[in-house]
Amino acid sequence: MRIGVLGTGNMAGALATHWVRAGHDVVIGGRDVRKTERLATRLGSNAKPASLRAAAEFGQVVLAALPFGAGASVVRELRAVLDGKVLIDCSNPVGPGFQLLTQSGLSAAQQLAAAAPGTHVVKAFNLCHEDVWRMTPPIFDERPLAVPVCGDDETALTLVRQLVRHVGCEPVAGGGLERAGLLEATAALFIGLWVGEGADAQAIAPPLAYATGPRREEPEETARALR
DSSP, X not given: OEEEEEOOSHHHHHHHHHHHHTTOEEEEEOSSHHHHHHHHHHHOTTEEEEOHHHHHHHOSEEEEOOOTTTHHHHHHHTHHHHTTSEEEEOOOXXXXXXXXXXXXXXXXXXXXXXXXXXXEEEEOSOXXXXXXXXXXSOEETTEEOEEEEEESOHHHHHHHHHXXXXXXXXXXXXXXXXXHHHHHHHHHHHHIIIIIIOOOGGGGSOOGGGTTSSOOOOHHHHHHHHO
């Protein structure tokens, strides 16, 4: 697969590392030529440095590894070359005090879709720190990390699910792009708990067997309880 990466920061490097190892051709696009060249060199021979526009033109799938606030303007500039392509948004619109910056409007992912209406935007990879994405692979308690994915186009979702698996994770259907804001709000909540409170956010949710109500006992368990 041809992958264009917009950005040269930590998320760009962490995710692109896995995709290069999986054999994808990756073009890193950035405004700072030296940073772009350094990252591409570090990733290996399957990665090339380029401008933002060239990376967008190259990619069948394009990762927008850009800070919230910059992403929509960059994508708007590139909308002609992004037309018809899959655009992954991994940003988090989280501000001071762990506040969600999009409470009264479109989610970050929807803002990218509005900036380039011809693209197929998919929200993914926004719930973890970049160091988690650098793990090879991200496995906890012998289970691969699950990655919620939100989008409206089934072909785009299929490609992104493949890229999730090539990071060593399992994709989880998160619904349409209108639900991307829920993922972003979850990130704001989790970051506040992790950083602000030192709390284990994973401990919030019960095991799946208990998630929808009282756990149904197996016949054997019931029989033991009656003895």
